[in-house]
Amino acid sequence: MFFALRATQANTVLVSRDSPPLTFAKAREIFKSQKTPLSLLPTKLPRIEMPQNSRPDELRAASAAVVNGLMRSCPACSGRGYLEKRVKVGERQNGPFVFPEMRTVRYTCEDCSGLKQLPASDASVERLVLKLTTVIATSKPGDQNMQNAFQQAYVALHEHVGTNANAMVMLATRARSLLAQERPRVRVPLAFPATYMFSATIDEKGQRAHLVTLYDTEQIVVMTEPVLFDEIDHGVVRAGGLVAGTSKSRDGRRLVVIQDGYVIRLPNFLRTR
Numbered sequence: 001m002f003f004a005l006r007a008t009q010a011n012t013v014l015v016s017r018d019s020p021p022l023t024f025a026k027a028r029e030i031f032k033s034q035k036t037p038l039s040l041l042p043t044k045l046p047r048i049e050m051p052q053n054s055r056p057d058e059l060r061a062a063s064a065a066v067v068n069g070l071m072r073s074c075p076a077c078s079g080r081g082y083l084e085k086r087v088k089v090g091e092r093q094n095g096p097f098v099f100p101e102m103r104t105v106r107y108t109c110e111d112c113s114g115l116k117q118l119p120a121s122d123a124s125v126e127r128l129v130l131k132l133t134t135v136i137a138t139s140k141p142g143d144q145n146m147q148n149a150f151q152q153a154y155v156a157l158h159e160h161v162g163t164n165a166n167a168m169v170m171l172a173t174r175a176r177s178l179l180a181q182e183r184p185r186v187r188v189p190l191a192f193p194a195t196y197m198f199s200a201t202i203d204e205k206g207q208r209a210h211l212v213t214l215y216d217t218e219q220i221v222v223m224t225e226p227v228l229f230d231e232i233d234h235g236v237v238r239a240g241g242l243v244a245g246t247s248k249s250r251d252g253r254r255l256v257v258i259q260d261g262y263v264i265r266l267p268n269f270l271r272t273r
Contacts, residue, residue, distance in 0.1 A: 039251040040211060041200065042222055046245030046257050048186050054139040059149035062132040063156040069128045070164050072120050074112035081116040082106045119166035129161055129171060133189040133240040137260040141227045154228055154264065161191070162238050162266045168193050172215055179219050179256050184243050190258060191240035193266070194221065196232050210263045212239055220249065221256045228262035238264045 073079035083106070090101035108114040119125070136153055139146055161167050175192035178184050194212035197220070201208055210223040215236065223239055230237075241261020249255055 040197070040220060040249045040253065040255075042209075042247040042249060042255050042257065044247050045209070045222070045224060046186075046247060047224070047259060048242065048244045050138055050187065050242065050260065052138055052140045052260075054135045056146050056149040059132075059135050059139055059146065060152050062128075062135045063149070063152040066128045066132050066156040067160050070120055070125060070160055070167055071117040072124075074109060074116055074118050076111040077109035077116070079116050081109055081112065081114040083109055119164070122166075122170045125164075125167045125170055126174060129167060129191050129240075130189040132156060133191045133261060134242070136227050136240075136262060137189065137242045139227060150228060157228070157238055157240075157262065157264050158266075162264070175214055176217060176219075178243075179214060179221070183246065184256065186243050186245055188243045189240065190243060190261075191238070194237050194239045194263075196235055196237050196263070198233075210239075212237060212263065219256065220253060221258055222247065223261060223263050224257060224259045226261050226263045228264060230263065230265045232263065232265050236266050238262070238266060 074081075077083050084104050085107070086102050087105050088100045089103045092099045092101050112118050120128075132153060136150075139150070141150070171191050172193050175190050178188065178190065193215040195215055197211040197213060199208055199210045207225060210226065210229070210232075212221050212223060213219060214221060221239065223241060224244070226241065239258070239261065241258040244257040244259045247255045247257055
């Protein structure tokens, strides 16, 4: 799939397995209307050079840190989910003496609502997720030794970050702040929830770009050559990578370009159309 276009345009864009990729230049000739997604494509794609020298053990360690660090043990109940106290339930007389009858009663910890854990601090969540994002972006996707480590990173992002509401909100807030800057700093790692738009090949070598919008905003982000990605045609995704710069769409909109990251679908129960 190259574009998420109207059904009436399907016959025009469908190509056989042996056909060359549909590039921006070819697509522009096919579709002249500014109402198609082609009007959103960038006029240029800035790129930064980053060494791809992260090791498998570094990626595994960063993934494990995310899995184990997004939540912390509740300090009020020491991670038990409940507290205990002694209460008087009656009295017992022994000769001239009266002794209270005591019983140990358990009650749910109010701090963690019995869940045993609390969300980690915003600073901790940001540090862990952005560290993993940086390691992914500086890894070699074609390295066979990295495949198991990539799978662990995928699980960390999909099953842990993607289901952690605290992390989603905090990272989205940070991304909105940084991407609102006229010239956001390059090489800065970003991770954020986004709404998927469409994807396209961008050169004769088959390089792909994914267009998403920062969730709950109109800011369009171009994700180039993600190291980890799911085949997606709509819905809410988790995206991340290194800021490469800004560009403009063919109809003049401001675009932010992020490279060497990931575009991963959220778990089904969190996705929306």
